[in-house]
Structure formats: C-alpha cells, structure tokens
Amino acid sequence: MAAPERPERVLFLVCDSFGVGDAGSNTLGHVASAVGGLNAPNLAALGLGALTDVAGVPADGAGPGTAHGKLTERSAGKDTTTGHWEMCGIVLDRPFPTYPNGFPPDVVGRWEGAIGRKALGNKAASGTEIIEELGEEHLRTGRPILYTSADSVFQVAAHVRVVPLEQLYEWCRMARRILDGDHRVGRVIARPFDGEPGSFFRRPERRDFSVPPPRPTVLDFVIKAGIPVFGVGKIGDIFAGQGLTESSYSDSNDHGVDLSIEYLSQPGPCLVMTNLVDFDSKYGHRNDAPGYAKCVEAFAQRLPQLAAAVRGGLLFLTGDHGCDPSDASSTDHTREYTPVLVSGARGADAAIDLGTRPVFGDLGATVGEVLGVTTEGLSGTSFAKELGW
Numbered sequence: 001m002a003a004p005e006r007p008e009r010v011l012f013l014v015c016d017s018f019g020v021g022d023a024g025s026n027t028l029g030h031v032a033s034a035v036g037g038l039n040a041p042n043l044a045a046l047g048l049g050a051l052t053d054v055a056g057v058p059a060d061g062a063g064p065g066t067a068h069g070k071l072t073e074r075s076a077g078k079d080t081t082t083g084h085w086e087m088c089g090i091v092l093d094r095p096f097p098t099y100p101n102g103f104p105p106d107v108v109g110r111w112e113g114a115i116g117r118k119a120l121g122n123k124a125a126s127g128t129e130i131i132e133e134l135g136e137e138h139l140r141t142g143r144p145i146l147y148t149s150a151d152s153v154f155q156v157a158a159h160v161r162v163v164p165l166e167q168l169y170e171w172c173r174m175a176r177r178i179l180d181g182d183h184r185v186g187r188v189i190a191r192p193f194d195g196e197p198g199s200f201f202r203r204p205e206r207r208d209f210s211v212p213p214p215r216p217t218v219l220d221f222v223i224k225a226g227i228p229v230f231g232v233g234k235i236g237d238i239f240a241g242q243g244l245t246e247s248s249y250s251d252s253n254d255h256g257v258d259l260s261i262e263y264l265s266q267p268g269p270c271l272v273m274t275n276l277v278d279f280d281s282k283y284g285h286r287n288d289a290p291g292y293a294k295c296v297e298a299f300a301q302r303l304p305q306l307a308a309a310v311r312g313g314l315l316f317l318t319g320d321h322g323c324d325p326s327d328a329s330s331t332d333h334t335r336e337y338t339p340v341l342v343s344g345a346r347g348a349d350a351a352i353d354l355g356t357r358p359v360f361g362d363l364g365a366t367v368g369e370v371l372g373v374t375t376e377g378l379s380g381t382s383f384a385k386e387l388g389w
Contacts, residue, residue, distance in 0.1 A: 284324070
C-alpha cells in the first residue's frame with residue numbers, strides 16, 4: 001500500500017519552558033547537570049542530545065524516522081504568549097508591557113473599583129512566595145493578591161475558600177477589559193490556591209485571559225481548510241479561543257497527555273496543539289532543578305504513547321521559551337533556543353538534522369504544509385520536504 005500524501009493526524013506538542021541554551025542560560029542542560037544526568041531514552045531517540053549538552057542523553061541517540069533542530073525566537077519577548085504566537089506565524093516587533101515595580105495607581109484603582117475590594121501586594125514576586133507572604137492577610141480580609149513577574153502578566157491569587165473560582169475568573173475578566181492600550185498586558189492569570197497558613201498550595205484551576213492574536217495564525221488556516229483543531233492545556237487561553245474547534249484544560253502533564261491521545265483517537269484528520277505546563281509552573285519558576293528533572297523523565301516515558309497516537313502522522317515537540325532553574329537570582333523565563341524534535345519523518349536512513357532555524361514560525365509553516373494548508377502571509381519557512389512529506 002502506498003504511503004499517504006498527507007498525514008491525517010498531527011500533534012503540535014509544546015513542553016512549556018523547554019529551552020536548549022543561549023546567552024548563559026540552558027534549561028534542559030543545566031537541569032540534567034544538576035542531577036548528574038537525565039534518564040530519558042525516548043528523548044534521546046528523538047535527537048535531544050544533538051542540540052545541546054544534556055547529561056545522560058547521548059548526542060548520537062536519534063534514529064531513522066526522526067528529525068531534530070533548534071528554533072530561534074525572533075519576536076521581542078520571552079513569554080508564553082509571544083512564543084506560541086510566533087510558532088504559529090506571528091512575530092511581534094514590540095514586547096508586551098511589563099511592570100517590575102507593580103502596576104500604576106490608575107490601573108489598580110480602576111480594577112479595585114470594578115471588583116469592590118482593595119488589592120494586596122501589587123509587586124513583582126514569585127507566585128508561591130507571595131501567597132505565603134500575604135495568604136493569611138488575604139484569608140482575614142478577603143482582599144485579592146495582585147502580583148506580576150518579569151513577564152507581561154497581571155496575576156490574581158485568591159484562596160478558594162474566600163473567593164469562589166467563578167468570582168476569581170470574573171475579576172480577571174474585568175482586569176482584562178481594563179488592561180488595554182498602553183497597558184495591554186499579554187495575560188491576566190487567575191491563580192487559585194488552597195490550604196492553611198504555612199502550607200498553602202496552588203490549585204490546578206489556573207486560567208489565563210490572553211489578548212487575542214492580532215491576525216489569523218496557522219491554526220485559523222487549518223480550520224479554514226476544514227481540518228479540526230483541538231487545544232489542550234493553556235492553548236485555548238493563549239489564543240483566546242481563536243483557531244480552535246474545541247479545547248480542554250488539563251490539571252497536570254499526565255492529564256494533558258491523556259487528553260491529547262483522546263483527541264488523536266477521533267476519526268478523521270485533525271491537528272492537536274498541546275501545552276504541558278508543569279515543567280515551567282511547578283519547577284522552573286521555583287528553581288527546582290531536581291523536580292524539573294523528574295518531570296522530564298516522567299514525561300519522556302509517555303512519548304511512545306503519543307507517537308503511536310498520531311497513527312502514521314507526525315509528532316512535533318518544542319518549547320516556547322526557557323526557565324532555567326539553576327539561576328538562583330531569578331525565577332523568570334529565559335530567552336533560549338527551543339528544540340524541534342519530530343517523530344514520523346520519512347525517506348531517510350538516519351535521523352534528519354534540521355539545523356538552527358531562524359524563527360519559531362518555521363514550525364507552524366511546516367505543520368501547515370504537511371496538512372496541505374496554505375499559510376501565505378505568516379512568518380516562517382516550512383521544512384516539510386526535509387521530513388519526506
């Protein structure tokens with residue numbers, strides 16, 4: 001039987017904060033060094049070790065049917081929204097605004113007036129540290145905790161016993177409407193937490209309220225061509241629902257993998273775009289290199305299931321930025337190259353070296369071409385032919 005001209009199923013898998021080095025940062029390389037090496041043979045088999053020095057992951061581990069390379073971010077910024085949009089064809093010339101000294105009084109005052117409560121905090125902080133610092137006062141007063149980071153985010157933390165989830169989400173929607181013009185931050189993030197003083201913990205019901213992409217992305221082009229697009233994890237929020245047939249939130253990496261497999265098991269062609277956030281949110285931002293390493297190893301064990309789920313199609317694995325946990329002076333994202341690892345390449349007797357690509361958008365352009373979709377006007381050059389498609 002002749003091989004199909006187009007893959008029916010494509011998985012566009014974003015491992016949040018999978019950076020492979022640049023300008024002193026190297027998320028995966030430093031994580032591996034911190035623990036004496038990663039046990040991740042399935043990532044080695046896709047070519048991760050050829051991209052940077054990752055202890056425990058050999059540089060020559062990739063085999064036929066795979067491809068590997070590095071992507072260079074062209075946009076101004078190093079945040080989740082910027083990275084995902086660039087992958088899908090939109091390069092931003094200006095970064096989203098950031099607030100290292102907190103948000104200005106006019107912005108905070110408008111939001112406090114809208115929700116009918118004064119805010120606590122209003123500063124740049126680690127999310128886990130600020131709930132330990134202000135969580136008890138929040139429980140006593142009911143005032144929401146407002147904070148930001150080095151990224152363009154307006155984050156609102158509230159205890160689920162004090163502020164029901166839907167109320168927290170509505171407060172964030174109010175902030176999203178207020179934060180426009182010069183204060184058009186990339187994301188407003190709801191950060192629910194639980195527990196008691198001294199043992200507070202984040203809940204998985206985080207929601208991101210992003211600005212919509214300024215123009216169509218490859219996801220919109222795929223839908224226009226009649227192919228369903230399913231989002232998993234933060235994808236629905238990052239793209240503000242645009243270019244998606246359906247999306248589902250996930251509460252962990254494993255849950256995100258399960259949801260991806262469920263979508264890929266449906267009949268007919270489809271594109272599934274998944275964000276697995278645990279690497280970044282649970283370990284990168286907390287400078288927890290051992291935890292990050294264990295998370296990578298656990299995820300890598302599930303890669304064969306994901307590769308099988310595309311059923312003769314293509315799996316693309318990448319990152320959206322770095323978050324190097326080895327830098328004790330910062331818990332912020334790092335601007336790094338990201339990997340592009342591919343399962344499902346054809347027509348070569350050995351692993352295919354894709355080199356260093358000049359823009360994240362090369363990945364989106366490739367996804368479009370292998371699905372037979374025109375992506376004219378989007379940033380990026382397809383490498384589909386190098387994959388045998």
